[in-house]
Amino acid sequence: MSGRNGFWALLFHTVFVIFVLAPIVVVCVVAFTPEGYLSLPVNGPSLRWFEALLNNRDFVSSFQASLLLGTISATLAALIAVPTAIAIVRHEFPGRTALLSLCMSPLMVPSIVLGVAFLRFLSQIGLGGTMVGLVISHVIIITPFVLRTIMNSLGSLDSALDNAAASLGSDGMTTFRRITLPLIAPGILSGWVLAFINSFDEVTMTIFIASPGLTTLPVRLMLYIEDSIDPLVAAVSTVLIVLAVLAMVILDRLFGLDRMLIGTNDADKDK
Amino acid sequence: MSPVTKADNTPSASFLAIDGLTKTYNKVTVVDRFALEVEEGEFVSLLGPSGCGKTTTLQMLGGFVDPSAGSIRLEGRDLIAAPPSKRGLGMVFQSYALFPHMTAAQNIAYGLEVRKVPRAERDERVRQALDLVGLGAYGDRYPRRMSGGQQQRVALARALVIRPRVLLLDEPLSNLDANLREEMQIELRRIQQTTGTTTILVTHDQTEAMALSDRIVLMRAGRIEQIGGPEAVYARPANSFVARFLGKTNLFPGTVGADGRSISIGSHVFAAPAAATPGATIVAVRPEKLGFGEGGIRGVVRNRVFQGTQWLVELDTEHGPAIVQRQNLGAVPPAIGEATGLVFEPDAVHLMAPEADK
Amino acid sequence: MRAISRPLPFLLSIPAALIFVIFLLLPLLGTLILSLQDFSLATGIRPVYELANYVEIFSDSYFFDIFARTARIAVFTTLVTIVIGAPEALILMRMKAPWRGIFLLVALGPLLISVVSRSLGWALLLGGNGMINQALMSMGLIERPIQMMYTEFGVVIAMSHVLMPFMIIAVMTTLQRLNPQVENASHSLGAGSFTTFWRVILPQMLPGIMTGAILVFAMAASAFATPQIIGGRRLKVIATLVYDEFLFSLNWPLGAALAMLLFAVVIVVAIGLNRVAEGYFARMYK
Ligand SMILES: Nc1ncnc2c1ncn2[C@@H]1O[C@H](COP(=O)(O)OP(=O)(O)OP(=O)(O)O)[C@@H](O)[C@H]1O
Ligand SMILES: [Mg+2]
Numbered sequence: 001m002s003g004r005n006g007f008w009a010l011l012f013h014t015v016f017v018i019f020v021l022a023p024i025v026v027v028c029v030v031a032f033t034p035e036g037y038l039s040l041p042v043n044g045p046s047l048r049w050f051e052a053l054l055n056n057r058d059f060v061s062s063f064q065a066s067l068l069l070g071t072i073s074a075t076l077a078a079l080i081a082v083p084t085a086i087a088i089v090r091h092e093f094p095g096r097t098a099l100l101s102l103c104m105s106p107l108m109v110p111s112i113v114l115g116v117a118f119l120r121f122l123s124q125i126g127l128g129g130t131m132v133g134l135v136i137s138h139v140i141i142i143t144p145f146v147l148r149t150i151m152n153s154l155g156s157l158d159s160a161l162d163n164a165a166a167s168l169g170s171d172g173m174t175t176f177r178r179i180t181l182p183l184i185a186p187g188i189l190s191g192w193v194l195a196f197i198n199s200f201d202e203v204t205m206t207i208f209i210a211s212p213g214l215t216t217l218p219v220r221l222m223l224y225i226e227d228s229i230d231p232l233v234a235a236v237s238t239v240l241i242v243l244a245v246l247a248m249v250i251l252d253r254l255f256g257l258d259r260m261l262i263g264t265n266d267a268d269k270d271k
Numbered sequence: 272m273s274p275v276t277k278a279d280n281t282p283s284a285s286f287l288a289i290d291g292l293t294k295t296y297n298k299v300t301v302v303d304r305f306a307l308e309v310e311e312g313e314f315v316s317l318l319g320p321s322g323c324g325k326t327t328t329l330q331m332l333g334g335f336v337d338p339s340a341g342s343i344r345l346e347g348r349d350l351i352a353a354p355p356s357k358r359g360l361g362m363v364f365q366s367y368a369l370f371p372h373m374t375a376a377q378n379i380a381y382g383l384e385v386r387k388v389p390r391a392e393r394d395e396r397v398r399q400a401l402d403l404v405g406l407g408a409y410g411d412r413y414p415r416r417m418s419g420g421q422q423q424r425v426a427l428a429r430a431l432v433i434r435p436r437v438l439l440l441d442e443p444l445s446n447l448d449a450n451l452r453e454e455m456q457i458e459l460r461r462i463q464q465t466t467g468t469t470t471i472l473v474t475h476d477q478t479e480a481m482a483l484s485d486r487i488v489l490m491r492a493g494r495i496e497q498i499g500g501p502e503a504v505y506a507r508p509a510n511s512f513v514a515r516f517l518g519k520t521n522l523f524p525g526t527v528g529a530d531g532r533s534i535s536i537g538s539h540v541f542a543a544p545a546a547a548t549p550g551a552t553i554v555a556v557r558p559e560k561l562g563f564g565e566g567g568i569r570g571v572v573r574n575r576v577f578q579g580t581q582w583l584v585e586l587d588t589e590h591g592p593a594i595v596q597r598q599n600l601g602a603v604p605p606a607i608g609e610a611t612g613l614v615f616e617p618d619a620v621h622l623m624a625p626e627a628d629k
Numbered sequence: 630m631r632a633i634s635r636p637l638p639f640l641l642s643i644p645a646a647l648i649f650v651i652f653l654l655l656p657l658l659g660t661l662i663l664s665l666q667d668f669s670l671a672t673g674i675r676p677v678y679e680l681a682n683y684v685e686i687f688s689d690s691y692f693f694d695i696f697a698r699t700a701r702i703a704v705f706t707t708l709v710t711i712v713i714g715a716p717e718a719l720i721l722m723r724m725k726a727p728w729r730g731i732f733l734l735v736a737l738g739p740l741l742i743s744v745v746s747r748s749l750g751w752a753l754l755l756g757g758n759g760m761i762n763q764a765l766m767s768m769g770l771i772e773r774p775i776q777m778m779y780t781e782f783g784v785v786i787a788m789s790h791v792l793m794p795f796m797i798i799a800v801m802t803t804l805q806r807l808n809p810q811v812e813n814a815s816h817s818l819g820a821g822s823f824t825t826f827w828r829v830i831l832p833q834m835l836p837g838i839m840t841g842a843i844l845v846f847a848m849a850a851s852a853f854a855t856p857q858i859i860g861g862r863r864l865k866v867i868a869t870l871v872y873d874e875f876l877f878s879l880n881w882p883l884g885a886a887l888a889m890l891l892f893a894v895v896i897v898v899a900i901g902l903n904r905v906a907e908g909y910f911a912r913m914y915k
Contacts, residue, residue, distance in 0.1 A: 004723060005720050013720050016713060020790070020793070023750025025750075027746060038758075040760075081645070083644060086641055088642075091641075093642075103645050105653065110848075110868070110891060117657050120660060121652075139648070139652075140648070140652050143645070163333070164362065164370075165381070166356045168385065168429065169356050169386050172637075178381075183372055200743075201742070203744060203745055203853075204852075204853040204854055221746075225749060225752075226857070229749070229753075234753070237746035237749050237750070240743045241746055244738070258737075261737055261740075
């Protein structure tokens with residue numbers, strides 16, 4: 001697109017930016033209120049609610065559970081996705097498309113349906129309300145994200161690289177370890193971060209399978225909000241927002257957020 | 272018609288013997304009974320139009336495509352059973368396929384590392400290889416930061432450093448601009464002669480094939496049309512396809528007289544260069560062998576292009592279009608619209624059987 | 630494609646295939662079966678196989694109202710994301726070097742922020758004494774707060790915000806493939822900006838808008854967190870109803886039947902729209 005943005009376009013854009021940022025900024029600002037109720041910190045910012053958050057055992061333990069769950073799930077998802085991506089991108093075999101559809105299908109199933117399905121299934125196999133159960137369900141819903149970034153990485157590799165390595169006497173395993181793996185590492189890492197974020201933020205499915213003793217941070221937040229909205233939830237949300245911004249920066253550095261989400265052609269981003 | 276197809280399967284004494292090599296994709300045969308014997312140290316080019324099966328042939332040699340039939344023997348050893356990594360062939364890919372996360376030196380060292388060549392020897396051989404391709408100072412550069420010609424040299428050094436029995440090159444120069452390509456052709460020939468490595472080059476550029484090779488294998492639609500030295504295939508193409516593919520040529524329908532000693536193109540009759548089979552024939556004359564003069568074939572100049580060192584003149588003759596190439600020695604050829612005669616020495620012609628013309 | 634060792638791709642596929650069959654297909658199948666079973670507080674879940682739950686859903690106007698509301702919210706959310714997202718995608722596309730990257734982060738970054746946090750932000754803005762009402766009252770534009778929480782309007786606004794990035798991504802992906810010269814060509818032929826937009830750019834954006842619309846509709850129809858926070862108990866949609874059936878009424882079979890119906894509607898609408906779009910665009914681009 002070579003056209004320029006005129007006055008009305010820029011006005012529209014400004015309103016859009018306000019629309020996007022307003023709810024996020026409001027949460028972050030309210031979190032710093034010194035008052036005991038929802039209000040803007042007109043009398044100067046205070047860390048009162050962040051302190052309250054640190055002293056809230058429920059939120060702290062949920063935060064830890066979320067971190068652990070995200071880390072384990074994203075790692076397992078990456079371990080599953082790497083061989084799968086190689087099979088799908090590099091090989092032609094019966095059932096290839098079926099496998100791809102199967103692994104991508106969690107994106108098509110509404111989370112609410114998955115929540116219902118896992119609630120029943122996990123309790124039937126005796127894993128209801130356990131970390132293992134949470135990990136299983138999260139691995140299922142985040143694997144598509146890792147799989148897609150790894151497939152993109154693999155797809156953008158020159159397939160002649162493998163042949164070149166083979167012609168130089170390198171066996172399959174050595175080629176994978178020394179050529180393929182280092183070259184798709186950024187893809188694996190961004191996939192991991194994306195998967196982690198998706199696991200960390202997941203609420204709709206998790207609210208069904210979490211138990212009072214083992215709850216993730218967004219679910220705890222959701223349940224808290226159902227009862228009351230006070231500055232404490234704003235403080236929790238602020239922590240989540242800061243985390244998201246961190247992830248954004250990491251992803252942007254690693255892969256280019258635009259390239260990952262939209263698939264900008266490389267010519268634009270050549271270093 | 273593939274003139275060199277051999278029926279027997281006896282192991283050959285030659286260095287590299289390819290016989291009956293065939294590849295079929297879903298009933299479509301893309302390489303059809305390819306047969307070739309290559310001597311040690313020879314430089315052979317596979318030449319043909321796009322899609323004629325050159326890459327497929329080379330990939331079968333390299334082990335990256337499974338042949339549907341045929342045999343490949345290197346020094347009497349059957350290659351087909353060996354995986355690519357055990358064939359000991361060096362390969363340069365059209366895209367170079369340099370490992371982007373390794374420096375030039377690391378790229379070159381890779382083949383030696385997987386062969387477990389000791390450190391000291393490895394470093395020495397990498398250094399020699401870099402020197403051989405004239406990149407002594409560039410060992411620490413990453414491919415991304417090298418020019419096309421430099422990347423191409425790294426790819427060549429990487430393939431040569433493992434001392435391959437045969438070097439396979441798939442259009443290695445096609446990504447380079449014209450000047451660099453010529454420079455690299457000379458370089459490639461020099462390096463090949465220095466190392467004495469048997470080389471098979473795939474190209475669709477006939478000047479490249481002629482400039483580099485000891486022998487040229489001309490392919491069309493999966494089949495070999497002709498094999499021979501550059502001068503031989505240029506001067507004596509087996510059919511009109513080969514004649515046209517190897518540069519511009521004029522093809523006139525003619526008749527060989529009953530005695531086999533005279534040839535007529537319409538009313539123009541001249542002596543046959545050698546005894547020929549009486550009957551219809553196709554007379555091929557290269558544009559540089561045609562001149563303007565009295566008699567000969569009558570034609571009218573359609574277009575005239577000045578190219579500095581030479582003139583290129585296109586004519587419409589009574590026997591179809593013709594093209595004449597004259598060195599610029601000061602004389603100006605006939606102008607557009609002018610009628611003239613086209614003359615040639617009787618021994619400048621090459622006769623081809625008409626049925627070979629598709 | 631190389632055709633070396635044949636068993637390799639199968640070996641590589643085994644982990645994923647096993648995990649997805651056991652932990653995705655089996656649970657979904659289990660839910661389908663569960664939706665056929667019967668529940669009462671006295672007996673719990675009884676292993677019968679009948680369509681009673683579905684019959685109940687179709688014959689009770691209570692459920693119909695909730696399905697209708699869910700559809701309304703999903704449709705309006707889709708429309709809002711189109712009307713705002715599509716032009717914004719074009720504007721982003723036309724931005725130059727540093728700005729484009731910055732505003733792309735602004736537009737798409739919220740994807741990485743928890744839905745709960747984003748919905749909470751809207752609750753703070755839309756509430757009875759939320760920022761919007763306070764601002765309007767202090768400017769003297771209104772006397773009493775406008776009711777926006779617990780309304781379909783509020784849910785649509787918040788959900789449009791949550792799903793906007795998907796529309797922008799879809800449209801930008803399409804715009805990415807356009808030949809930038811086409812626009813110049815149109816101008817060179819004497820067309821003004823408006824004509825160029827209407828006749829040249831918009832038609833080329835349509836496939837992206839369609840993809841985005843399908844995605845947004847599917848997610849809006851099955852969204853849970855935003856309707857739960859903004860709509861509350863009073864304004865139920867299918868997803869929040871399923872949640873209530875499972876965790877409060879404990880009628881799992883009915884909840885499962887609702888979930889399966891929601892799933893079916895979303896899939897049918899998505900596939901149907903996709904067909905229509907493909908048929909239409911195939912003609913255009915063949
Ligand atoms: N994997 C494949 N499956 C089916 N057909 C193939 C495959 N690979 C190549 N072909 C076909 O085989 C024919 C020969 O291809 P090949 O790549 O060998 O041609 P080429 O001579 O190298 O051409 P070019 O000069 O364009 O590189 C082509 O018609 C091509 O379409
Ligand atoms: Mg080729």
